[in-house]
Amino acid sequence: MTDPNAIAHRLDALEMRIAYQDHTIDELNTTITEQWRIIDLLTRKLTQLEEQAKLTGGGAGDNRAEPPPPHY
Numbered sequence: 001m002t003d004p005n006a007i008a009h010r011l012d013a014l015e016m017r018i019a020y021q022d023h024t025i026d027e028l029n030t031t032i033t034e035q036w037r038i039i040d041l042l043t044r045k046l047t048q049l050e051e052q053a054k055l056t057g058g059g060a061g062d063n064r065a066e067p068p069p070p071h072y
Helices: 003-056
Strands: none
Touching: none
């Protein structure tokens, strides 16, 4: 027969393990949620910058509004 104390010890160990795993899952969920919030914010900012560049005709090669350097 199996020792009741051994079963109780194994059950306690499993319960502690599950509690630790639940805590870890909650922490990971919080981290992932925060990362998605940041990704969403950065995506919106990038879209705004792209639209702003299109409206201003921006680009690295557009120097019409900028005077030539003094050494010319």
